[in-house]
Amino acid sequence: MAGEINFNTAAGISCCSVYHFQRMFSFMTEIPLSEYIRRRRLTLAAFELQQSEIKVIDLALKYGYESPEAFTRAFQKIHGVTPTLARQKGIYLKSYPRLSFHITIRGEEEMNYKIIEKEGFTVFGVEEIFSIENGENLRCIPQMWERLLSDGTVERIGQASGRVWNKFSSGIMPVNAVMCHREEKANRFPYMICGFMPESGHLNTEDYTVVDIPTLTWAVFTTEVAHIQILWKRIYTEWFPISSYEPLSGPQLEMYGVAEGGKRYCEVWIPVAHK
Structure with a gap:
């Protein structure tokens, strides 16, 4: 999740356009692709804050934010606290897991x-x-x-x-x-x-x-x-x-x-x- 994610490459692997890839992702997961990426990046960023001494500015760049201020706003919107406070023990943070796939039985309703x-x-x-x-x-x-x-x-x-x-x-x-x-x-x-x-x-x-x-x-x-x-x-x-x-x-x-x-x-x- 760190670094740049090329939507064109992902869509090419799926043999469809970027628009269709994003739309299909949203239909299947009920969350926009960009929002899923944002949540996963900020989940991983929270883990790093608690497990390392990495600077906030370096963490912001690692996860695709242009400035520490933009990273802090996004982090606080997801977790409810600033990155600095997130380093403290006993602070509640949010974790968004990776997508997982499960077999479901469908087909009972005609199209x-x-x-x-x-x-x-x-x-x-x-x-x-x-x-x-x-x-x-x-x-x-x-x-x-x-x-x-x-x-x-x-x-x-x-x-x-x-x-x-x-x-x-x-x-x-x-x-x-x-x-x-x-x-x-x-x-x-x-x-x-x-x-x-x-x-x-x-x-x-x-x-x-x-x-x-x-x-x-x-x-x-x-x-x-x-x-x-x-x-x-x-x-x-x-x-x-x-x-x-x-x-x-x-x-x-x-x-x-x-x-x-x-x-x-x-x-x-x-x-x-x-x-």
């Missing part, structure tokens, strides 16, 4: 999916950047939907797409979402609430972000809208490990629909290739 090939298409909409740190994306993406629904943006996107939709309509709705359509800094990804470009091609895109989705093979999963976050986790922890496909870097889609009878559902689209 609905299909593999399709779709020619390239274009979407437009409103984009924001989110982080997977501390579950920010899980909190903030629903808030984004609520905000753009309440201010009329979602309705305007639907109208601009040219698709006719009313309370009796069924199938995929005019406004959906695309994410990860370009690379961002570590732990961050773009998420866009979007509509399909109208067939006429006539659209004033000045107020919108436009994204071209290439021709891809997609794994498409279906669930109830309320279970969308659970589905994302199951795809990466249950489906990909046993399927003959692997995820590709590139855009991922959340498509919202209404079945006959008015029941709402959601489709998750992930670009894939044969292993």
Whole structure:
């Protein structure tokens, strides 16, 4: 845990992109990769403080902190005491163990999916950047939907797409979402609430972000809208490990629909290739 950890190397060993590696790690362990690394480093640092005479400045550099002050703030946030106090006997400290793997029995619950090939298409909409740190994306993406629904943006996107939709309509709705359509800094990804470009091609895109989705093979999963976050986790922890496909870097889609009878559902689209 000391020294620099190269996420690109770790992702390469796992045969996936850095983003997919971090996301899969978070789904499987329920903690972001960066937070796991931080906790483990500060656990080892606490052991060293009590077992050696190493200087705080040297310990800070060893575990990747640019200054003793930054190390002290991070240490105190985890352990509740400063590194100096941590040297004393009788001080309570926190220990975060290494990850361990256990066999669990799963598979009793079905997953609905299909593999399709779709020619390239274009979407437009409103984009924001989110982080997977501390579950920010899980909190903030629903808030984004609520905000753009309440201010009329979602309705305007639907109208601009040219698709006719009313309370009796069924199938995929005019406004959906695309994410990860370009690379961002570590732990961050773009998420866009979007509509399909109208067939006429006539659209004033000045107020919108436009994204071209290439021709891809997609794994498409279906669930109830309320279970969308659970589905994302199951795809990466249950489906990909046993399927003959692997995820590709590139855009991922959340498509919202209404079945006959008015029941709402959601489709998750992930670009894939044969292993």
